[in-house]
Amino acid sequence: MAGSTFGHLLQVTNFGESHGPAIGCVVDGCPPDLALSESDLQPDLDRRKPGTSRHVTQRRESDRVEIVSGVFEGRTTGTPIALLIRNEDARSSDYAALADTFRPGHADYTYWRKYGVRDPRGGGRSSARLTAPMVAAGAIAKKWLRETHGTVVRGCMQQIGTIAIPFESWDEVERNAFFAPNAGLVAELEAVLDQLRRSGDSVGARLRVVASGVPVGLGAPLFDKLDADIAYAMMGINAVKGVEIGAGFGSVTQLGSEHGDELLPDGFVGNHAGGMLGGISSGQDIEVSIAVKPTSSIRLPRRSINRAGDATVVETHGRHDPCVGIRATPIAEAMLALVIMDHALLHRAQNADVRHALAPLKARSNSA
Amino acid sequence: MAGSTFGHLLQVTNFGESHGPAIGCVVDGCPPDLALSESDLQPDLDRRKPGTSRHVTQRRESDRVEIVSGVFEGRTTGTPIALLIRNEDARSSDYAALADTFRPGHADYTYWRKYGVRDPRGGGRSSARLTAPMVAAGAIAKKWLRETHGTVVRGCMQQIGTIAIPFESWDEVERNAFFAPNAGLVAELEAVLDQLRRSGDSVGARLRVVASGVPVGLGAPLFDKLDADIAYAMMGINAVKGVEIGAGFGSVTQLGSEHGDELLPDGFVGNHAGGMLGGISSGQDIEVSIAVKPTSSIRLPRRSINRAGDATVVETHGRHDPCVGIRATPIAEAMLALVIMDHALLHRAQNADVRHALAPLKARSNSA
């Protein structure tokens, strides 16, 4: 209830700080008999971890995850799965000078006001480092969804700063440092990021996350709508400032005759809904876009105040991402997977006995 | 856990269907000794209710609310406040023909798949009519926030279809049928809506909701961030497809040196953050924008299928809003007020003993 537990039936309790001895989480509610080992979790952790290219922070963390409980002889037992990641490269000296001041755009000021005390080392609890355990938890959800429902959750970059990145293919996404689904724009993105790093500034980004093969019927009528829970999950990721489902803000200028996806015997016509109607999955692709603000930690001098209320100037010389949106891609995938798995469990709790004569309607053509 | 209860400590449990005998909610967790009567709730219900102008649905509902419990001699007792609104104008015959078919853009298909059975009368549980109890609950939250913290929650229209509505003043908002904060655009909006009604189509909208005078420190670090809970609340409103906090999707193209709001001894410079940093309120105005899709019920013929899977055509001749975004304004205010009050209670549960020597930083100039 203090905000460190995520989910309804599949619950992830997160702990740790950026420069403490370890970070981790406890995943409770996972069904038993799922084959699981650290090797299932590490690939997504490696996609998120720092230092994978010159375009992200150079902090050196191997982000090796240890499964502490909940798995016996290689299979989940239905009891809580505790995951532990030791912090390795915590250079707290980088931040010593900042303990007394509030970095603009960061949570320094609000934490201090809320709690009276705060751990200033690397942002403490407010660091994006705390998303690593969520990526590991999300890998469990991805595996369970894939194996039990054939659901696939993927993310890619849509825009960095002013450079829109038209979708070409999912295959391209893992081949470049930007999760860009379009090889033709990689050089341009590299140039932009290199320039930002030199200038000491940062830039925002827009990501897209898609779940395909989602069972129909997940969600709830009023609150805990599937899209509401997705919005909650996405807005909770560090630096996210906007969330769209399907047509999103584009629906403002649409007419009803244009927006509402018609149904034909062989499937839906279009997916402006983004895969949910009335808060419940339709079986079409779930389509989510998020806006990630530019990294708050930049080298350029910024005006601020200290704890005494006096004016000061902040220059951040630690190791930071010029575009935090890049590493947000596997995070957003993980959060989406956790929400969908949670709702799959919720759905069968109430509706396991519902039977239909007809197979669910398919999307006529999957969105790219 | 089936999605009819909203909130952490201040919990609103909603019940009812569009054409059942009554709708309502139970508000649990309200502090005692708040002066409260039906007259505190009715004004916001009247702002939301149908039939207030020719631009909204002509269903005739007085939406009179009855306080059934939780108030004794005009003051709350700390026990659950049950609110009841009788349905009066439920013309179920309007919908008889639709029981077997799935209206495009509506939840008909997904409810049927999820539950096997559904109440088709007026959309049943998926009707936007179920937001009326939330507006009444939100009026309690507004009153408590205003009296205990001086917090004011207001909403207005930002855009209908392609017509952007520059903010002029809050005073104007209650003087026209569109919650438009700009008198100069009212005639144009009337023309657009009249034309839509004639053509049998509908259009989307973009709203803005603002909370001023919010205490600093509300929210939680990781999940249940104040902005995450706001996104959840907003995306849960019928027809909402997008949520922005502060700069929102505009932050995608911003630089870090532009986005991060600097702090001066006399207050923040700008409010790109939208009033929250790291998920915790900063004391600045909370700024939220939402996208509302065009009404799904339109007179124009739409292709669909029936429960047997066969092709059919749907034409909706009931009484509907050409732009559901209009009546969403008081709803969005109510949901924002509920989230903020909930977090005010959560905050003092954990942090009632935190003391600071300095007063919280103010916004240098309130956003309009």
Added chain:
Amino acid sequence: MAGSTFGHLLQVTNFGESHGPAIGCVVDGCPPDLALSESDLQPDLDRRKPGTSRHVTQRRESDRVEIVSGVFEGRTTGTPIALLIRNEDARSSDYAALADTFRPGHADYTYWRKYGVRDPRGGGRSSARLTAPMVAAGAIAKKWLRETHGTVVRGCMQQIGTIAIPFESWDEVERNAFFAPNAGLVAELEAVLDQLRRSGDSVGARLRVVASGVPVGLGAPLFDKLDADIAYAMMGINAVKGVEIGAGFGSVTQLGSEHGDELLPDGFVGNHAGGMLGGISSGQDIEVSIAVKPTSSIRLPRRSINRAGDATVVETHGRHDPCVGIRATPIAEAMLALVIMDHALLHRAQNADVRHALAPLKARSNSA
């Protein structure tokens, strides 16, 4: 979170006060397609309602329940079922003199300290009248359990004051005013109760509640153990001071070689466990006993204080039960049924895919 919502997945939100216009509850999470009407709920309400014999309170309430939502054409839709019971015989004048004083054994003093204000009419929110909606909700759970799992939940009296009531048969329970499973003791019980009524005093009772045909595997390992949730549900009933599972306090003097129920290929030997091992149902009968304290409202003068802290004397002349334990029988059944149904839903959420080659072990002989 203010304690008016019961359950994990099947959630009952209760509202109302003893002398307000109505009491009721919202049952959320019930599976769809259960045949349901008021006639399914009324029999248990009639077993609990006042005025059924001279041995219970003479308040005249018909306790007619109205299903306000969640049922369409006689079947549940999966959406929240709201139940409303109008208060009819609320003689608040009986209590006017008590508004300023604290009745010993009642919640008057603690409510006043907690909330600062309280509704003194008939005990307000602390009245046992608020169990009526739970009995109605429990009737839904009983029906679902019986139809889907063959589970039967029954209760009976074990002891009133010093009169122990040996179990003879379930058939007898509904044939007397005491829910006594033994016709031979009814005359003696009548004499005791008549004497109490004359003397203006009251007496305690011990009840037994049994669930037969419970599926194996319900419950959780650590917290939310099935027996822990049962203890929570029972101790939450007005006037309950003790809860036992299986051998209960009798296990204090048992040896391990005596207590531990052995397993044979044709079933368990004995049921000291009371139907649960490690917090999870074993398939044997769930056996619960509860202690109900004597009614606090008695005619005999009692010393107390008033809100100013001055000494006073309280004599209660309203209409009260000489033994509240009697009417607690259907209440305890309802609460047990709600807990078991809730856990049946929770269980299939996580473990719907678990398959076993062997049928569950049966109890060798059902406990009487």
Added chain:
Amino acid sequence: MAGSTFGHLLQVTNFGESHGPAIGCVVDGCPPDLALSESDLQPDLDRRKPGTSRHVTQRRESDRVEIVSGVFEGRTTGTPIALLIRNEDARSSDYAALADTFRPGHADYTYWRKYGVRDPRGGGRSSARLTAPMVAAGAIAKKWLRETHGTVVRGCMQQIGTIAIPFESWDEVERNAFFAPNAGLVAELEAVLDQLRRSGDSVGARLRVVASGVPVGLGAPLFDKLDADIAYAMMGINAVKGVEIGAGFGSVTQLGSEHGDELLPDGFVGNHAGGMLGGISSGQDIEVSIAVKPTSSIRLPRRSINRAGDATVVETHGRHDPCVGIRATPIAEAMLALVIMDHALLHRAQNADVRHALAPLKARSNSA
């Protein structure tokens, strides 16, 4: 929601298995600025740990706890406190032979039916070893309660087998191996336990837990009553079969004129209520008694079946407590402290603004 998280606002999420690499928990919601180090937690862990006398299991565990997060420079930060205890003496070979059979009185059978798979080493998740993290969490609650409210939580033995232990003094409790509050009975208890160890059998026990100095007003009216939450917490402790509040089952034979505690200007007369009225604390001592069944693991041969359903015999030769009730004393204290602290936070969330002119009523004489 799978039962590994305890509490409403102060939430403890527990993880681990008896013979896995580590056990632990995450304590979320603790207020900031509480001085805290491992040395605050270790004393209670040492009271519970195995091997402290010949009368408890001889498993050798140092039970050293590590604070992994949530504390900065010796004070809590308001963020989750993760606690880790490495398992050291996990002799899984002791249990290899038992993997296929179900030990009577244990959760082996029910876990297997529920999950299909189970970790049989030392009972896996169902081991009482998982109470160690709760004892550590409870030590945090005890410290916070003592420092902020002056509340003291203590437990002692009331009965082992047939030997009742009259209360003499709290001072004696920590001076013997049985938490017995009466030095005169220690020799007799030693003889009984020695005899049990020789015979290979075990015995039940009855404990008492008391909280003194509890603020008035904690609890909730309907569900989440303070006594209901205490019953839930106590019944959730391994091997507990019964819970009493105040007079408990003794109230069955009491008259109302005897049970109801009168109020005088200088305090309550008696405490049959056990410190709560209507589910809300009265300011008197909270008095709880629990029944702990005899240890299920005994050397004597017991009949059982294996996974194929065939008859077998189980003899347990591992290291076990002849009376698990002994080590349950610090566990019960911890659980009671956690419930009270949780409700102290809940109470101020809703009722922080309630003011009274008079000080709360005191108990006239504290129960011993």
